[in-house]
Amino acid sequence: MTIFFTPKQVVAPGDLLAEGDYQAGENVYRDGKRLYASAIGLAELKNKAVSVVSLRGRYMPKQGDLVIGNVIDVSLTSWLVDINAPYNAVLFASEFLSKPINPAKEDIRKHLDVGEMIVAKILAFDRTKDPALTAKGRGLGKIKKGIVLEVDVTRIPRIIGRKGSMINMLKKETGCQITIGQNGRIWIRGKTPEDEAIAANAIKKIEREAHISGLTDRVRAYILQMRSKS
């Protein structure tokens, strides 16, 4: 029963983290009695479970996640959607349209076409099949205005901030509505394109400077400065 790291220490793949009766959490694997890191990240110990908070990685779909997708293909009764993950997602017509459709008479393309973007939730995903989406529900559906930008997935928690502090400040100071997809895409819509540009630049600033403390105040000052100019 030994621990070989200090909390929040940066570890690399292959680093020995613990020996003995511990559980292997995320990004940690067991080899005999020993636990090793399997990704670059910060090591932590919680209730006898050793895990590594990854600093890099792709978005892995999870049931119930809100994602922003880009339609890349249309078939008779479904759409194929790029969700910035290792797998493309499927959106069935019944999960988007309110009425049942007859594919013999109607082309679903007129409702949603290649190149358009949607806000959706992940219905189901288990790696053996591509993830299934639903775009029915409050806040879900086609994106008709505003801008969508893509950020590093590992920065999403920072953009939301502690109990939503960062995102609430962004919304209040820029006057934009902002939807954050767990897959690293962010949808911004404001009253004017200038407001949207300010919000987008502020988010890019957060992504760039995520590791420097006092970020919320700095971003607020940045937004106020930009707004006073325009």
Add this chain to the structure above:
Amino acid sequence: MRCLMMEKTIKLISEDGRRVDGRRLDEIRPLTLKIGFLKNADGSAYVELGRTKIVAAVFGPRELHPKHLALPDRAILRCRYHMAPFSVDVRKSPAPSRREIELSKVIREALEPALFLELYPRTSIDVFVEVLEADGSTRCASIIAASLALADAGIPMKDLVAAIAVGKVEGRLVLDVMDIEDKYGEADMPFAMMPSKKVVTLLQMDGHFTEEEFKQAFELAVKGCEQVYAKQKQALREYYAPSLAEVSSIKEG
């Protein structure tokens, strides 16, 4: 230093046990490692091993095309080793040669045991290795670069893969073989391993070792890999340490 003509009688090891570039027999060349070298790739690394210069880029896990190559239970790893036309003295044709195709396979097989491919079924992980300048041990430097690029892409792995070559020059064993020693020496043994797992993932040999020499060469290669491994870890930590404050501040919330 470019060698236009080489006499068969040139001394590759001097009387006081120094090699042509002044190294001791068991000394590796200066090793420079850079993480996140390319913006476009999911993960990347740049490696300089003496005059050998290599860039590795990793993409994925991503949807695999053509689809029939996909495996239902794990990801496939694809590697491409390629030498730039200007990487050697005489222009190398940019088309993939027999040697490059073989090295691509060898590098893939050296990296595969380190990855948890079963976490991403039906996808592919693509590794591109570009040799910008070649001065011996390019396959070892490629493995060093590729394993760093894989870690940079956040792909789960058992351990980093370290690599180094051991050679025999004028009857003596040398660590980290460079081009001139490879050409005029008696043997060359590229070697890769996962040091913290003590697993060898690449072992090739060109030339002749006696049994006793092989044992010594193996020991020397393990020692060399440990040095490379320490540098790889250090490079990753230095690159990622600034992110520390970020995640810790979120976790407190």
